[in-house]
Amino acid sequence: MVHSKTIYPRTGDKQTIYLKNVISSPYIKVGDYTMYNDFVHDPKDFEQNNVLYQYPINHDNLIIGKFCSIACGAKFLFNSANHTLSSLSTYPFPLFFEEWHLNKNNVTDAWDNKGDIVIGNDVWIGYEAIILAGVTIGDGAIIGARAVVTKDVAPYTIVGGIPAKMIKKRFDDKTIADLLNMKWWNWPTEKIAQNIEAIQSGNMDQLKNI
Template sequence: MMKRIYPRTGDLQTVYLNAVVRDPSIEIGDYTIYNDFVNDPCDFERNNVLYHYPIHHERLVIGKFCSIACGAKFLFNCANHSLRSLSTYTFPLFYEEWGLNHTDVASAWDDKGDIVIGNDVWIGFEAVVMAGVHIGDGAIIGARAVVTKDVPPYTIVGGVPAREIRKRFDTDTIECLLRLRWWDWPIEKIRENIPHILNGDAENISSSNICKDL
């Protein structure tokens, strides 16, 4: 876990997320950042992780080296209304009013599961990720996209609902990167390979044979 909150001296708009998140059901990888120029980025849990109530025991999992832009939201299952019911009204939630069993509160909504974000994912300005969505490593979520379905690794999506725009790289390069998993390397090894990472030089990264063997 990151020990310091702010990656840059004098920049109070950008934080290392796992330095400010306290909820144990929210798991954030090292070096993942959140930028907010409207609200205090330290309030990410309250302002950006919505309808995430303890009654449902669901998780938000975000990998390492992700970049999350201002206003991105993660909407959990308690925001849903059950589509199995003849009515979208949440009767079980107001059990006292309607004389219902309080243990059936969770039947007021459909359960789509956890939200799981891979590593090195960029989530754009005011994008919304819905309950149950899994986003693969290296994906990019466009500004104000509403993500209702899983996103494959290294895929760019955008729109409402979000749809695939294109792959970031060719199939061989994507396979190479998924095998390399550079984000799991020791920090010094990552530091040594930053020139290759920045230049898009997958074949020579870390002088590895992983990509050359594909």
């Protein structure tokens, strides 16, 4: 069994990593076994290439759960990419406080702060999808390739498009409720390993009886 602390979980594959083990920013938190694949850039450069406009002055966080699958080129676009809509002008005057003799402590007034990006567990984010600031994606959701996610996504829901809209739920309401109650991703590694067949085959009766 591959240990969650390794960077490259597949022998000979330098395009796929366990993301948690390359993160250095205190504003990015990633759960165990969440993987990122990049065939364009070095996947270890995820913070630089995929987490955009996350300036420390804003203290916004990217929180990603366990067992997520993040495809090449997925982007997380943070609050500092915004320009405030409460002003008569979208020009970011507070950023250029020296030029305009403004209070440098008011730099964050240049954008609207919509909050953190929170990704649940067992979420699949497709190729070149974009997740915007303030969005929460529920456990088990699927984000389609090149979708632009502007609003929260419910657990076990598939979304796609620009802006992303619901395509369908992955399972019926009872199964979704059971999965959210079960939280298999929080089981000990040994327990998950022993029940992978049931997880993959969708044997809820076996999983509920563990």
